[in-house]
Amino acid sequence: MSQNICFFVGNLNLAGGTERATTLIANGLATLDKNVFILNVYGGEQPFFPVNDVIHLHALFQQKVSMKKHALAAMWKIRQFVQQHQIQHFIVVDSISYVFAYPALLGLNIQQICWEHFSFDVDLGQRFRRFGRLLAAKYSDAVVTLTEHDRSQWQDNIASLQAKIVAIPNAVPFPIQATVPSQQHKTVLSIGRLRHEKGFDLLIQAWQQVHAQYPDWRLVIVGDGDEKSNLQQQVESLNLTNSIQLHAATADLSPCYAAASIYALSSRSEGFGLVLLEALAFGLPVVASRCIGPNEVLGSTENSLVEPDHVSQLxxxxxxxxxxxxxxxxxxxxxxxxxxxxxxxxxILQQWLALFAVGKRS
Incomplete structure (x- = not known):
């Protein structure tokens, strides 16, 4: 009998690395004849990244709501959903959502997995994320971190730890490319949500020094987010409009990587950095901040790692x-x-299948 597996996410319509990673694993499991469901908190009816047609898409709410005000309704809907669809493995994507999943699943014979996408020392100002981590550490069957570093952080810093802590890295979204990048493209690429922690302002500031030595090179930044207007103003104030291009987020990133010569990641913090795997699949030499994720992904390579928030090093x-x-x-x-x-x-899928095989802890 096929396994019924459900991913509980915020909103698959968004264009971030968490959504991309979730989609990739869900699609992979579906190709292995698993019965895969994706339950969104809200939205999700138009996923930003392609979703296999056999995957069942659902949502607790049709539009964004206050989860504090709708907590009981959310818990009730989750419980009804997993019972109706006979879910056997329930993966909570992002520990903040475990606050609602744990009460909803009380007493049910379901393997509960918390898939953490942030570094242990990062909560983005959300105290509920810290609370969700404590609940997941004590009550879930397993917590999946993206790095060995974060696996150790969970094990060393949570006294009430009962869950199995497993490090499973993200999977690369692209096959290893046959094409070869070229220095002749004279393009540095950077992709991500335009938010403060991603450090695109640092990259633009650093580019001022790069442009002074290599005026024929250009920087292409792909993404959307709260900082977009500020970044555009920064580009203009530094007189770099002819050297830096800001493009909207796109689901098809292949042409962006194929047209680049180098990849840059300037994050102030980064739990993993899925874009690094994409860049590596295309063979692009990488310059990245020495955050937890990039340090683990790139530490054994010849790519350049620099201290976060250090413009001159970048x-x-x-x-x-x-x-x-x-x-x-x-x-x-x-x-x-x-x-x-x-x-x-x-x-990577084999590591997930091994975790499902463990089932609920005794």
Whole structure:
């Protein structure tokens, strides 16, 4: 009998890494003949990233609501949903949502998994996320972190820990590409939500130094978010409008990577950095902040890691990567593609299947 697996997410219509990672694993499980459901808190009827047609999409609410005011309704709807669809494995995407999932699933014979997408020391000002982590640590069957570092943080810092803590990295969304990037594109690419923690303001500031040495290179930033107007103003104030382009988020990122020479990640904090895997699949040399995720993904490679919030280091790393001799550039391309193979979906899905096989803790 096929397993009934449900992912509980905020809103699959959004364009972030969490939504992309969830979609990728859900699609992969569906191809393995699992019966996959995605239950959105609200929305989700038009997923930003392609979803396999056999996946069942549902939502607790049709529009965004105050979860504090609708907490009891949300819990009741979750409980009804999992009972009606005979869910066996319930994956709560983001620990903040476990606050509502735990009471809803009390007494039910369902494996509860909390899939944490943020670093342990990051809560983005949401005290409910901290509370959700405490509940998940004590009452869920398993907590999935994206890095070994965060797995250790959970184990070392939560006294009430009862759940199994497992590190499963995100899967690379693209196959390893046959095409080879070129320095002749003279383009540095950066992708993500335009929010403060992503540090695009730092990248733009650093680009001022890069542009002074390499005026024929350009920086392309792809994404949407609260900081978009501020970033555009920053570009204009630094007289970089001819050198920096801001593009809207898109579900099809392949052309963006294919047209780039280097990838840059300037986050102030980053739990994993799914875009890094995408860049590696295309072979792009990478310059990234030494946050938890990038440090674990790139630490064993020759790519450049710089201290977060350090503009001069970021600029210097970009300049040195642009200046790589052709042979060194090509070697890094080859090494990056090879490094990305460990994150292919077929490897990551096996880790999820092994976790499902463990089932509920005794």
């Amino acid at each position: 600029a210097a790393a970009l300049i040195s990567t642009i200046a790589l001799p052709l042979a060194s550039y090509q070697q890094r391309v080859s090494d990056n593609k090879h490094h990305a193979t460990q994150y292919l979906p077929e490897h």
